[in-house]
Amino acid sequence: xxxLLAMFRRLExxxxxxxxxxxxxxFALVLAAALAYPQFSDGYTxxxxxxxxxxxxxxxxxxxxxGYGGSLSFGQTAFFGIAGYGYGILTINFGSAYGFTLVALxxxxxxxxxxxxxxxxxxxxGRIAGVFLGIVTLAVTLMLERFMAQTAGxxxxxGTARLNGFNGMSAMPPLTIPWxxxxxxxxxxxxxxxxxxxxxxxxxxxxxxxxxxxxxxxxVAIRExxxxxxxxxxxxRKYQLITFVIGAALAGLSxxxxxxxxxxxxxxxxxxxxxxxxxxWVAVGGRxxxxxxxxxxxxxxxxxxxxxIYGSQYALVFMGVxxxxxxxxxxxxxxxxxxxxxxxxxxxLTQRAG
Amino acid sequence: MDIATHVFSALYQxxxxxxxxVLSACGLAVIFGMxxxxxxxxxxxxxxxxxxxxxxxxxxxxxxxxxxVGTLVSALVGVVVExxxxxxxxxxxxxxxxxxxxxxxxxxxxxxxxxGSTMAGVGTPFGSFQVGDYSYSIYRIVLFxxxxxxxxxxxxxxxxxxxxxxxxxxIQVPHMAAxxxxxxxxxYSLTFACGAGLAGLAGGLYAPTMTLVPTMGATFxxxxxxxxxxxxxxxxxxxxxxxxxxxxxxSVMTSWQGQLFGQIGLLVAVIIVVRVLxxxxxxxxxxxxx
Numbered sequence: 001x002x003x004l005l006a007m008f009r010r011l012e013x014x015x016x017x018x019x020x021x022x023x024x025x026x027f028a029l030v031l032a033a034a035l036a037y038p039q040f041s042d043g044y045t046x047x048x049x050x051x052x053x054x055x056x057x058x059x060x061x062x063x064x065x066x067g068y069g070g071s072l073s074f075g076q077t078a079f080f081g082i083a084g085y086g087y088g089i090l091t092i093n094f095g096s097a098y099g100f101t102l103v104a105l106x107x108x109x110x111x112x113x114x115x116x117x118x119x120x121x122x123x124x125x126g127r128i129a130g131v132f133l134g135i136v137t138l139a140v141t142l143m144l145e146r147f148m149a150q151t152a153g154x155x156x157x158x159g160t161a162r163l164n165g166f167n168g169m170s171a172m173p174p175l176t177i178p179w180x181x182x183x184x185x186x187x188x189x190x191x192x193x194x195x196x197x198x199x200x201x202x203x204x205x206x207x208x209x210x211x212x213x214x215x216x217x218x219x220v221a222i223r224e225x226x227x228x229x230x231x232x233x234x235x236x237r238k239y240q241l242i243t244f245v246i247g248a249a250l251a252g253l254s255x256x257x258x259x260x261x262x263x264x265x266x267x268x269x270x271x272x273x274x275x276x277x278x279x280x281w282v283a284v285g286g287r288x289x290x291x292x293x294x295x296x297x298x299x300x301x302x303x304x305x306x307x308x309i310y311g312s313q314y315a316l317v318f319m320g321v322x323x324x325x326x327x328x329x330x331x332x333x334x335x336x337x338x339x340x341x342x343x344x345x346x347x348x349l350t351q352r353a354g
Numbered sequence: 355m356d357i358a359t360h361v362f363s364a365l366y367q368x369x370x371x372x373x374x375x376v377l378s379a380c381g382l383a384v385i386f387g388m389x390x391x392x393x394x395x396x397x398x399x400x401x402x403x404x405x406x407x408x409x410x411x412x413x414x415x416x417x418x419x420x421x422x423v424g425t426l427v428s429a430l431v432g433v434v435v436e437x438x439x440x441x442x443x444x445x446x447x448x449x450x451x452x453x454x455x456x457x458x459x460x461x462x463x464x465x466x467x468x469x470g471s472t473m474a475g476v477g478t479p480f481g482s483f484q485v486g487d488y489s490y491s492i493y494r495i496v497l498f499x500x501x502x503x504x505x506x507x508x509x510x511x512x513x514x515x516x517x518x519x520x521x522x523x524x525i526q527v528p529h530m531a532a533x534x535x536x537x538x539x540x541x542y543s544l545t546f547a548c549g550a551g552l553a554g555l556a557g558g559l560y561a562p563t564m565t566l567v568p569t570m571g572a573t574f575x576x577x578x579x580x581x582x583x584x585x586x587x588x589x590x591x592x593x594x595x596x597x598x599x600x601x602x603x604x605s606v607m608t609s610w611q612g613q614l615f616g617q618i619g620l621l622v623a624v625i626i627v628v629r630v631l632x633x634x635x636x637x638x639x640x641x642x643x644x
Contacts, residue, residue, distance in 0.1 A: 072448050122625045131392040134451050135579045136624065142576050143621050150614055272572055276459055283452055316463040323456030327449050328442055 011205065013212030015068070015220055017289045017339055022346065034197055043189040047261075050189075052301050053196045054257040059281045059297040060207060060290065061250035067287030068211060069243045070223030071129065075119070075137030076251040077275040078144050083112040083252030084265035085148070088169040093159035096173035099183075105175065105256050112252030113245050120244040124237045129226070141275055148267035168266025175260050186260070196257060203250065207290055210246075219243055273316065277304075280323045286336025296335040359486030367609060370494050371616075372601035373501040376593060377559060378574040379581035380504055381552030383593040386582055388525055388545040390447055391440060394454040396578055397571020398461035399550045403428045403557025405469065408566055411476045420476075421558035428554020429547045436546040441539070458571070465568040473566040493562065500559055504552065505594055511548075521545060576617065580624045599623075 012019040018027075038046045058076050065073045086108035094100050119140060123133060152165025163169065175186040175195070186192040210216055221229045222236045230236050259265045268274060278297075285296015300322075307315040330337050382396045393399075407424035411417055435457060443450045480492035512518035523531040524541045532538045556574065564570065581600055585592030603623045608616030 072451060119625075126625075131390075131447055131451055132583055134448075135392060135583055139576050139579055139621055139624070142572065143618060146614060146617065272462075272569075273459070276455055279452060279455065313463065313467050317460050317467070320456040320459035320463065323459070324439060324453050327453040327456070328439065331446065331449060 007209055010209040010212040012208075013216075015211040015216050016208050016291065017336070017343070018291055031201065035194075038190045038193055046193050047189045048305075050193050050196050050261055052298055053193075053200055054254055054261055055278070055281070055301060056200060056294055056297050057203065057254035057257065058251045058278050059285070059293050060203060061247040061254070062278050062282045063285075063287055063290060063293040064207065064211075064250070065243055065247040066282065067289070067293065068216065068219050068223065069240060069247075071240060071244070072131075072134040073137045073244070073247070074134050074275050074279070075141050076247065076278055077270045078137070078141040079112040079116060079248040079251040080255035080258070080274075081144060081148070081265065081267070081270035082115055082255070083108040084255035084259040084269065085163075085169065086111045086252075087256045087259050088172040088265055089158045089161045091172045092161040092169070096176045096183075099176065099178035101173060101175045101260075102177070105253075105260075108256045109249050109252040112255070113249040116245045116248030117241070120241045120248075124240045124244065127237070138275065141270055142272065145267045145270040148270065166267060168264055168268075170264035172259060172263055174263060192261065199253070199257075203253075204290060204294065211290070215239070215242075276323075277319070280319050282333075283323060284326050284334055286333025286339070288332065289336055289339070292333055292336035292339055295339075296333060299335065356486075359488075362485050363488060364605070364609075366490055366494070367605040368601050369498040371604040371608070372597050373494070373497040374560075375577050375581045375600055375604070376501040376597040377497070377504065377556040378553075378578040379585070379593050379597065380508065381549040381554075381556065382578045383549075383582050383585060384508070384552060385546055385549035387592070388521060388549075389440075389444065389542055391444070391450045391546075392447070392454070392579075392582075393546075393549065394451055394575075395435070395458040395461060396454075396549075396553055397573075397575040398458045399428050399432065399553035399571075400557035400560075400574050401461070401465065401568065401571040402431055403554025404561040404564075404566055404570065405465070405473060405557075406554070407558035407561045408473055408476050412474065417476065417479060417562065421555065421561075424558035424561070425551045425555040428557070429551030432547040432550025433543060435550070436543050440546060441542070444542070462568050462571070469568070471567065475564075475566055476562040478562045497559055497563075501597075504555070517541075517544065577620065580620050583624055584627050 037049070041049075058080055061079075062073070062076050065071055065076075087104050090104040090107055091101055094104070119137075123136060128136060148163065148168075149166045151163035152167070154162065156163045156165070161169065175192065177184040177186065184191065186195055211219070218229065218234050218239050221232075222234070222239060226236055255265070255269075258269070281297040281300045282293055284300050285294070286292030300319075304315055304319060307318055326334060378400065381399065382393060385391055385393050385396075403421075403424035405424075406427045407417075407420040410420035410423045415423070439453050439457065440450060443453060478491060478493050480496065482489045482491050484490075512522060520531070520536050521541055521544075523534075524536060524538050528538055531541075560574075564573070577600075581593060581596050584600065585594075585596030600620055600623060603619045604616040607619035
């Protein structure tokens with residue numbers, strides 16, 4: 001009981017912005033609004049919101065590895081794709097009866113995490129750091145894309161699942177929860193919305209606890225100064241590997257949910273552009289904090305979609321400009337800047353009141 | 355089929371792979387070696403060189419002149435990019451990666467909007483010759499010679515000219531060079547332009563051999579990155595031998611299992627090399643700089 005209490009106390013701490021009743025009141029308000037939202041909206045818009053939420057997981061994974069851990073990984077989309085394809089292959093082969101889709105979800109995320117263990121072992125125990133980490137992960141991602149894109153022929157299949165080359169896999173069953181009477185099929189509207197929202201809140205809170213625990217403090221210490229952390233007796237390779245694997249699992253979760261959402265996955269979800277987008281959301285949001293990453297991702301995604309509607313071809317140019325400007329002008333992220341500013345105002349007000 | 359033709363075929367494929375690796379990597383290696391900056395827009399500089407070369411050739415100029423124009427235009431674009439973006443980020447190496455990635459997005463999509471999804475290519479010059487049962491393109495031999503020529507020219511530039519001396523001084527101890535009156539900012543600008551120009555040269559040289567699409571840079575960058583990761587900062591002690599080793603891996607894997615496995619072989623080679631040489635050449639340079 002005290003252990004549980006101590007864990008909840010870690011929801012606030014030095015590594016995450018936002019504390020006190022004001023923050024949690026706001027959090028509860030936003031959560032309540034998110035819970036009530038499908039009642040006031042149509043199925044299509046709700047499905048679209050699910051699409052936004054799906055991307056938040058990969059953004060959080062990048063926030064963890066890059067923002068907190070200080071290792072820039074371009075490989076998140078690789079884990080995204082591996083898990084997405086994993087889910088497709090498993091469910092097309094074994095169907096969706098007896099709640100197997102949920103097993104496939106967990107298994108696909110585990111495959112992505114396993115791949116991260118392998119890759120991460122070579123990188124972190126080979127002491128690759130800084131820009132080289134980025135390049136190696138990027139090379140792996142591009143390689144995977146090229147590999148999947150050339151699997152068009154009928155000889156490329158796993159079980160009954162054809163890989164279908166550049167067109168990608170489709171028609172995998174949606175998530176299904178076994179239920180006495182009739183199983184509940186989660187199509188990309190209200191049903192999936194609540195599942196994804198629940199997962200999102202869980203992951204967000206769990207990451208807050210993780211980052212404020214001693215593990216999180218060590219991760220941040222390694223980002224600030226790897227040599228010093230090592231001199232203090234921490235095996236930084238192990239910590240970095242664990243962070244990398246957690247991040248990969250989150251990116252994998254994102255991939256599975258994406259596959260479930262649209263019931264397709266293509267190699268281009270691992271391409272250069274796909275790899276750049278999470279980076280933009282996280283950089284613009286503010287990579288060193290979970291809350292700003294979530295807000296930034298949702299805002300930039302919404303803006304990107306609006307832009308795509310009005311001038312589809314210019315949207316990517318705009319994203320590129322946004323990224324360059326953010327790096328030049330607000331390296332810590334725009335949303336985080338605004339959040340800190342609001343925080344300062346709030347403290348000033350409370351001080352004046354008290 | 356006697357042994358001689360087999361040997362020639364293997365050598366030809368090795369030369370082809372070597373030329374591709376060295377030409378696509380040396381621009382990246384110069385910029386990285388000098389400034390510790392990884393230029394993720396490298397592929398787009400290559401694309402720029404290829405497009406300008408093709409446009410010049412379509413305008414009626416001969417191919418060598420077109421390649422020269424492509425190189426110069428890329429170098430100019432490099433100067434502009436350095437002044438506008440890179441210059442402000444020298445103390446933040448990770449952010450330069452992110453910023454250059456943004457630039458690459460802008461360049462790829464911008465080209466798509468302005469020029470369209472494809473551009474009319476340039477015919478491969480010189481034709482081909484026959485050895486044994488196979489015919490080989492003469493232009494590939496020219497590319498191999500060009501790769502050797504570029505390495506030689508870079509060696510001459512960095513060892514025998516005043517710019518080279520100043521540049522090497524700037525790499526070793528930047529503030530000492532500055533204290534001795536070297537305009538290090540100018541040196542950085544020129545180096546970046548040199549790297550961008552080399553990328554443009556690679557693009558121009560390969561323009562006659564491939565389809566010109568806005569995403570063509572992506573075909574080069576993996577090979578370029580892999581070569582630079584293994585080779586490290588020094589163009590002569592790093593890029594050239596790394597190009598040699600990787601060319602063997604690539605040509606053997608390619609002739610055994612096909613193009614894709616050639617690339618997978620490269621990737622596996624890199625991951626293993628980096629693991630086996632724990633401190634490696636990699637990471638060393640950045641630690642030197644910071």
